[in-house]
Amino acid sequence: MQRRTFLEWTIHGLGALLAAVLGIPAIAYLIDARNRPSRQTGMRTVAKLSDLEIGVPKEIVIRETRQDAWNLHPDDVVGRVWLVRENADTVKAFSTTCPHLGCSIDRSENGFLCPCHGGRFNLDGKRVVPTEGNNPAPRSMDELPLEKGPAPDYEIRVEYKRFKTSLDQPVEDI
Amino acid sequence: MFSILCAWLDQRTGYKKILDALLLEHIPGGAKWRYVWGSCLAFVFMLQLVTGLLLMTAYSPGDSTAWGSVYFIQYEMEFGWLIRGLHHFGSQAMVVLLGLHMLQVVIAGAHLPPREINWWLGLALMGAILGLSLTGYLLPWDQKGFWATQVATSIAGNLPGIGSFVKRVLVGGPEYGNHTLTRFYALHVGVLPPLIIVLLVMHIAIFRRHGVTAPKDAEGEVMFWPDQAFKDLLACLAIFGVLLGLVVFGGQGNAQEHGAPTAESSLYDQAAYAGKTGCGANLDAPADPQEQYPARPEWYFLFLFQLLKYFQGDQILIGTVIIPNGVGVILFLLPLFGYGKMRPLGHLLGVLVVVAVLTGAASLTCLAIADDTPDPLARKLLEQLAFVALPALAGVLIFQLGLLALLPRGGFRSAVFAAGATVLAVLGVGIGSAVYGAVTDTIPEQVRVRLAEHVTEKKDEPSEMTKKATGFRKQVAHAEENAHRAVQIAHAGIPEGGAALLLRRDPMTAGKKLFVQHCGSCHSYQGVCDTEPFQASDLTNFGSKEWIRSMLTNAGDKRFFGRTKLDGMKGWSENYQDIKDPAQKIPYEAWMDRVTDWLAGHPTGQPKADPKTPEEIKFKQGYDAFFDKKISKGRCYTCHTYDGKGSDKGPDLTGYGSAEWLRLMIIAPAHPSRHGKENAMTAFRPKDGPGAEILLHELAVVAGDKYSPLSDVDRELIIRFMLHDDRVVFFGQPVSGPPPAKKQK
Numbered sequence: 065m066q067r068r069t070f071l072e073w074t075i076h077g078l079g080a081l082l083a084a085v086l087g088i089p090a091i092a093y094l095i096d097a098r099n100r101p102s103r104q105t106g107m108r109t110v111a112k113l114s115d116l117e118i119g120v121p122k123e124i125v126i127r128e129t130r131q132d133a134w135n136l137h138p139d140d141v142v143g144r145v146w147l148v149r150e151n152a153d154t155v156k157a158f159s160t161t162c163p164h165l166g167c168s169i170d171r172s173e174n175g176f177l178c179p180c181h182g183g184r185f186n187l188d189g190k191r192v193v194p195t196e197g198n199n200p201a202p203r204s205m206d207e208l209p210l211e212k213g214p215a216p217d218y219e220i221r222v223e224y225k226r227f228k229t230s231l232d233q234p235v236e237d238i
Numbered sequence: 239m240f241s242i243l244c245a246w247l248d249q250r251t252g253y254k255k256i257l258d259a260l261l262l263e264h265i266p267g268g269a270k271w272r273y274v275w276g277s278c279l280a281f282v283f284m285l286q287l288v289t290g291l292l293l294m295t296a297y298s299p300g301d302s303t304a305w306g307s308v309y310f311i312q313y314e315m316e317f318g319w320l321i322r323g324l325h326h327f328g329s330q331a332m333v334v335l336l337g338l339h340m341l342q343v344v345i346a347g348a349h350l351p352p353r354e355i356n357w358w359l360g361l362a363l364m365g366a367i368l369g370l371s372l373t374g375y376l377l378p379w380d381q382k383g384f385w386a387t388q389v390a391t392s393i394a395g396n397l398p399g400i401g402s403f404v405k406r407v408l409v410g411g412p413e414y415g416n417h418t419l420t421r422f423y424a425l426h427v428g429v430l431p432p433l434i435i436v437l438l439v440m441h442i443a444i445f446r447r448h449g450v451t452a453p454k455d456a457e458g459e460v461m462f463w464p465d466q467a468f469k470d471l472l473a474c475l476a477i478f479g480v481l482l483g484l485v486v487f488g489g490q491g492n493a494q495e496h497g498a499p500t501a502e503s504s505l506y507d508q509a510a511y512a513g514k515t516g517c518g519a520n521l522d523a524p525a526d527p528q529e530q531y532p533a534r535p536e537w538y539f540l541f542l543f544q545l546l547k548y549f550q551g552d553q554i555l556i557g558t559v560i561i562p563n564g565v566g567v568i569l570f571l572l573p574l575f576g577y578g579k580m581r582p583l584g585h586l587l588g589v590l591v592v593v594a595v596l597t598g599a600a601s602l603t604c605l606a607i608a609d610d611t612p613d614p615l616a617r618k619l620l621e622q623l624a625f626v627a628l629p630a631l632a633g634v635l636i637f638q639l640g641l642l643a644l645l646p647r648g649g650f651r652s653a654v655f656a657a658g659a660t661v662l663a664v665l666g667v668g669i670g671s672a673v674y675g676a677v678t679d680t681i682p683e684q685v686r687v688r689l690a691e692h693v694t695e696k697k698d699e700p701s702e703m704t705k706k707a708t709g710f711r712k713q714v715a716h717a718e719e720n721a722h723r724a725v726q727i728a729h730a731g732i733p734e735g736g737a738a739l740l741l742r743r744d745p746m747t748a749g750k751k752l753f754v755q756h757c758g759s760c761h762s763y764q765g766v767c768d769t770e771p772f773q774a775s776d777l778t779n780f781g782s783k784e785w786i787r788s789m790l791t792n793a794g795d796k797r798f799f800g801r802t803k804l805d806g807m808k809g810w811s812e813n814y815q816d817i818k819d820p821a822q823k824i825p826y827e828a829w830m831d832r833v834t835d836w837l838a839g840h841p842t843g844q845p846k847a848d849p850k851t852p853e854e855i856k857f858k859q860g861y862d863a864f865f866d867k868k869i870s871k872g873r874c875y876t877c878h879t880y881d882g883k884g885s886d887k888g889p890d891l892t893g894y895g896s897a898e899w900l901r902l903m904i905i906a907p908a909h910p911s912r913h914g915k916e917n918a919m920t921a922f923r924p925k926d927g928p929g930a931e932i933l934l935h936e937l938a939v940v941a942g943d944k945y946s947p948l949s950d951v952d953r954e955l956i957i958r959f960m961l962h963d964d965r966v967v968f969f970g971q972p973v974s975g976p977p978p979a980k981k982q983k
Contacts (some may be wrong), residue, residue: 089320
């Protein structure tokens with residue numbers, strides 16, 4: 065092998081080695097977010113049954129311990145839910161996140177309305193089937209798991225979850 | 239295939255021509271190792287750009303976020319320690335390489351016409367790089383950078399006339415804060431690097447115009463590619479190797495006691511999280527203006543720091559402005575001495591000035607280190623290095639360079655070169671190891687004996703210098719302790735108020751101090767407050783099994799109620815001590831053990847009717863022992879309450895020794911469910927804040943005006959310190975008042 069060729073190949077080889085020693089850790093560092101733990105979810109007490117009026121949705125803030133990279137927020141808002149007391153006994157909880165594109169769903173006269181693109185839902189969270197115009201919501205509001213505690217308080221406990229938007233069926237977004 | 243692709247690309251871009259223009263540089267006299275320094279600097283600068291950009295993806299400039307984000311990079315992100323370590327040591331390598339590059343340039347006479355402009359560009363580059371070092375040092379917002387940078391901005395503030403204005407603009411306000419960081423950050427990433435890139439392009443372009451400064455009698459010629467490129471690359475790799483070595487083995491970080499990878503962890507984890515074992519750059523405790531700190535600049539600015547010491551009062555400007563800028567002006571003027579027949583003079587002057595400046599800086603650095611060294615022998619050694627060894631090194635270098643300049647090419651000249659290089663290397667290594675020995679207290683015995691002859695200071699009569707340096711070392715040790723502690727507790731998460739709260743709300747740091755301040759004048763605590771006299775119990779391990787058990791048998795001891803007027807338990811213990819018959823004592827002690835075990839677990843609530851697990855059974859046994867009527871000499875419940883049952887003559891023992899129990903004890907010692915009005919302890923309560931007024935009024939009604947102010951956070955810190963609970967107090971729900979005093983039956 066000629067001296068010149070040897071030098072050239074050595075330069076390329078050593079350069080590649082250097083790039084690898086620096087590049088592989090750099091990539092691992094850049095995709096480090098994959099190691100951040102997902103949100104811890106669990107049943108949280110959010111209200112008492114007596115706080116809720118039949119047929120009047122109530123918006124409740126969900127607080128949880130939140131780890132944001134280096135910061136720990138012991139009591140931080142992670143989301144909101146609509147609680148709907150359908151009758152004396154049953155309560156349902158819906159995520160306020162619109163299944164269309166993730167805006168925040170608001171009350172309307174006789175149900176719910178998303179202010180961004182006009183997604184409409186009934187008081188029971190069901191997607192309104194439009195008689196005129198259209199309803200961009202692909203599915204009904206996302207119902208969250210709910211438990212009712214024992215008498216006398218009947219504490220309402222809800223597990224907060226996030227769902228992917230724009231799909232016909234709710235798929236949890238982890 | 240590859241060549242077809244290259245040809246396709248070349249046809250459309252003409253890249254080969256550009257590459258050729260870059261790489262086909264003529265090097266008269268052949269490739270040489272001495273030409274590598276410039277390439278090395280460019281390489282390390284590139285490394286800084288890459289690692290810096292990576293750091294930018296995770297760094298957050300802000301008073302309450304900077305330290306946390308750097309902590310996160312260093313300890314929690316994969317290979318963050320490596321990226322940050324390379325950036326940290328890379329910056330130091332740049333400073334060293336700058337010195338070497340400059341020396342090589344003047345030795346070659348490359349500062350002389352027609353290369354003046356390149357010399358000036360080089361000086362501008364040096365200034366910009368030192369600016370990067372200065373601004374970068376502050377960014378982690380740790381104690382070290384915070385205090386060291388204060389010195390630099392104070393110097394700017396002392397400029398006559400415009401000082402206050404300049405400082406305020408630089409700092410972004412009257413005090414260090416968010417805008418200091420955003421400004422330094424903008425300078426560090428947005429202003430100086432682009433400036434350096436522009437200057438560097440010009441520097442290299444002009445260099446290419448004039449070519450390397452080869453000796454006049456150089457023979458032959460090679461091209462930059464691949465001969466010189468190969469040498470440059472090897473030198474760059476060597477530097478990279480040294481940097482990597484420093485990052486991995488430099489051991490500047492603080493190891494984390496929990497969560498660090500162990501020998502059982504996978505090899506990948508051991509590498510990715512080596513920062514947790516102490517690899518990489520140091521991260522000091524979070525910046526906190528309320529903490530003392532022995533401020534020193536980074537080592538390569540120590541010479542400027544030392545210079546300040548010689549000029550005080552009105553003369554300070556001589557050290558801060560006149561000398562440094564004067565040296566800058568002299569360096570700037572150097573090429574002008576190279577015109578026409580002055581050229582040999584200009585060459586000589588260049589070498590003399592640069593060698594003198596570098597030697598002066600090195601000597602001042604040694605003296606600065608000497609001033610901080612408590613060992614008089616090590617101090618002497620460093621002073622000798624500064625005044626003898628370093629000037630000698632410079633002298634040998636100048637002498638050798640002069641000899642080489644005068645001698646004609648040939649065997650003798652080569653021999654002089656080799657001999658001189660050897661002497662320089664030996665001297666250099668000698669000085670390096672001497673500094674290392676002096677700094678790490680590892681001076682060999684033979685050297686110590688020789689040094690002792692020159693030192694008059696006696697061990698039992700330390701000089702002012704020794705006292706000062708000892709004080710400095712003590713402060714450094716304290717700062718290192720804080721840094722270590724901060725890194726341990728940051729793993730659980732940092733309060734959003736900022737990392738400074740970590741130590742301010744660490745029970746083991748702040749809680750301990752608060753205990754001494756508020757409790758220590760009456761209560762003793764082993765190793766924390768030991769100085770008599772005390773008026774109340776010893777609180778070391780309060781509420782533990784050992785504490786309770788000893789108290790039961792000997793409550794009148796000064797460790798327990800001996801120093802107080804509370805004598806209920808004293809009589810109880812005396813009853814026990816009066817039992818002379820060992821046969822009677824044994825069941826009595828077994829009973830005491832059951833009660834002790836139960837109480838030490840801070841019991842609350844009722845036992846299960848049908849206990850199954852060992853814990854449940856033990857709980858029931860303890861509960862039954864508490865309410866045992868068969869104990870003739872003092873049943874518990876005739877004085878104490880548990881869960882609403884019993885008598886309130888003595889303190890309520892529900893949750894005895896728990897945080898909850900202590901909280902009420904501290905805010906209302908005279909509460910019927912604590913020691914009652916017999917107690918001498920004052921109530922500790924928040925003086926201000928929501929509801930404090932009402933609570934203080936309520937307290938005044940119950941216990942008179944006997945209270946001391948103590949905030950909620952401070953109280954929780956003391957409680958956690960006493961319970962050895964080392965979690966940082968985040969403080970979500972404030973607990974300010976006692977429960978209403980219920981009449982107990």
